[in-house]
Amino acid sequence: MLPLIALRNLARNRRRTLLAVLVVAAGSAGLLVTAGFVRYSFDGLSEAIIHGGLGHIEVIPAADLAESVLPGERAGRPPGMNQWADVRAAIETQPQVRAAGAVIQFAGVATHDDRTASFVGAGNEPERMREMDIETRLRAGSGLPDAPPAQGADAAIVGVGLARALGVSPGDTMTVIVSTVDGSLNAVDVRVTGLFSTGLQELDARMLQVHLRTAQRVLGTPLVTSLVVGLTDDAQAGRVEAALQTALSGRGQPLTVLGWEVRAPFYQQVRGLYLGIFVFLGTIVALLVVLSAANTLLMSMLERTREFGTLLAIGTTRRQLAALMMLEANWLALGGGAVGCAIAVAVSAGLDLLGIKMPPPPGAVDPVDLALMMLPGDFLWAMVVMAMILSVAAVPAILRLVRLRIVDALGHV
Amino acid sequence: MSDQATPVFAVHEVSRTYAQGRVHVPALVGVNLAVAAGEFVVLAGPSGSGKSTLLHLMAGLDQPDHGQVVFAGTDLAALSEDERSAIRRLKLGVVFQAFNLVPVLTAYENVEYGLWLSGAPRTTRRARVDRALAAVGLSHRSAHRPDHLSGGERQRVAIARALVNDPVVILADEPTASLDSVTGLQIVQLLFDLNRGLGTTFVLATHDHAVMARAPRVVTLADGRIVSDRRAEAP
Secondary structure, eight states: OHHHHHHHHHHHSHHHHHHHHHHHHHHHHHHHHHHHHHHHHHHHHHHHHIIIIIOSEEEEEHHHHTTOSSGGGGTTSOOOBOSHHHHHHHHHTSTTEEEEEEEEEEEEEEEETTEEEEEEEEEEOHHHHHHTTOOOEEEEEOOOOSSOOOTTOOEEEEEHHHHHHHTOOTTOEEEEEEEOTTSOEEEEEEEEEEEEEOSBHHHHTTEEEEEHHHHHHHHTOSOBSEEEEEESOGGGHHHHHHHHHHHTTTOSSOEEEEETTTTOHHHHHHHHHHHHHHHHHHHHHHHHHHHHHHHHHHHHHHHTHHHHHHHHHTTOOHHHHHHHHHHHHHHHHHHHHHHHHHHHHHHHHHHHHHTOEEOOOTTBOSOEEOOOOOOHHHHHHHHHHHHHHHHHHTHHHHHHHHTOOHHHHHTOO | OOOTTSEEEEEEEEEEEEEETTEEEEEEEEEEEEEETTOEEEEEOOTTSSHHHHHHHHTTSSOOSEEEEEETTEEGGGSOHHHHHHHHHHTEEEEOTTOOOOTTSOHHHHHHHHHHHTTOOHHHHHHHHHHHHHHTTOGGGTTOOGGGSOHHHHHHHHHHHHHTTOOSEEEEESTTTTSOHHHHHHHHHHHHHHHHHHOOEEEEEOOOHHHHHHOSEEEEEETTEEEEEEEOOOO
16 A cells, blocks of 8 residues: 555655656666666677687787786787697687687888888788788788798788888788797888778887798797687687687696786776766766655655554554655656656667767777667666665655654644 | 543643743643543643643653653653554554655555554455544545645645554644634534544644533633643533
8 A cells, every 4th residue: 555655645746756857867867878878888898809819818828827818918919829720620619719829029110212210010821810800900902811822922001000101002022020939030022902090199100010831930930929710609718718728628738718807908998987987977967866756755755754654653653654765766766767767768869860979089090889789677677776776765755754753743824 | 532630641730841942931831631431521721831742741752751652551751762663553543643654655545554563464454444444434535645635625634644553642733723613613624524424533723712622621721830720511
């Protein structure tokens, strides 16, 4: 009977209830939209990181871990993974592994005409990268040929920023100078087949890619830096990482398995920043909803002081009255939350329809789609959060109720 | 009629003082009163004489500064608030001057509310609500909300609400004060009929002379003290 009374009480002052429902709706829609945008951003970023070159998992010699978990920071170290073909075969027996590709990280200097620039290079196997669904975003020209290049027919694709610094474009030839594994200098002429972008200005200004064979030849080593592993399902990364750690233990050369998040500090920084903003905004929204709803509920309680006195006088307990007030608050949460969910869905559909682009984030190159990614669980989560917020908002009214003197309440006008 | 010698309420040397700012106003001073089962007692006296205060103390809505209010052998002050609520819910019925119905509930639901509080099953509730509404002659208005009922009808619903749990005592504070004289007389007649028909004890505060004239026992208060306790001669 209390839920019925609570619902009818809300219908007494329809305008005030409508306003309260709209405040709750705005709050829940705000939370859902913000959460949806944050999730969309995380998803897009992780997608770009994994499928933009990092892969889901990387297997490296354990000794290299002391150097750094970041691929770019291991570029100055000579490749150290031996018997990598056997390791790759072992990796590819794991279910959910799409493919594994060998990579060499190296650094050096590139020259073209009278221009010189330092670079961070990656030697990889284009065919394997494609199998792993790792794509290089070409901005001009074409990608690296799949087949290992013959001596004298080496090719490279160059980051757009580095290409600008060197003044190269597809079809040009430039010289790549590196320090070999035995410490001497070596140089190779490479034909630029294309220009690419990583999406990050800083990397675009330094990156180039060559075929694994070219990197091995110029560095003078048959070894590789690591094996990058691509999976069929992003969500399985943690499980496969643990399985590989077990499968690869006990080999002659100790190996370490690294997940993609460990190797992507940028992702962690962006995630931390966005979550911080979300928590900050969420706190403000929650505070506004609490204050507004608390005022509504307290006003409603004060207007019904005499009625509450009557209910106490005919045997209702204070706990039951507190429950009544809590029910009224949660009806508001339910109604407002439902309207808020509908608003969030409408906003999402509207954004998809309009195709609005956001300016590139700091350090990034490409504009970002303004879109939302909301999961069914988000709506339940929003309703639960609103119920919690409204329950807090009911506290002042409940405190007044439990302190109410029945005789005073009955005489209240 | 029930046994007149069995006290349902025993009020012993009860005093109650209210603070109004820095001034302490004595509402009741050393009041003694015994109400036997099945009695119909009218508390009479002018406004401010202490009638409502005494009713509030008897209903356990307030506590005396001194003295005891004993209901069915139990000192109300010795009970917890939940225990006093249970007594009001199960053994007492309360009727107010301004009806004090829950405006969002229909007449039926207002009467049903007390039974719901006591955890009665739906079928029991239906039977007892129908019986209570029939007893006050309002079966045909059960689906109406209070704002669609006349003053007399509202007070009948309030009486049905007080009756529905078969209480030992009904405490009524000026139940006719908000009604016109004809309706007031009808309500008073209803209360007398219920007292005689069901044996329910009534303690009724009023300054309505028509009620006092017909009451079998009139306890008159003035300035917080009982100044007379008159019993009508048995017919």
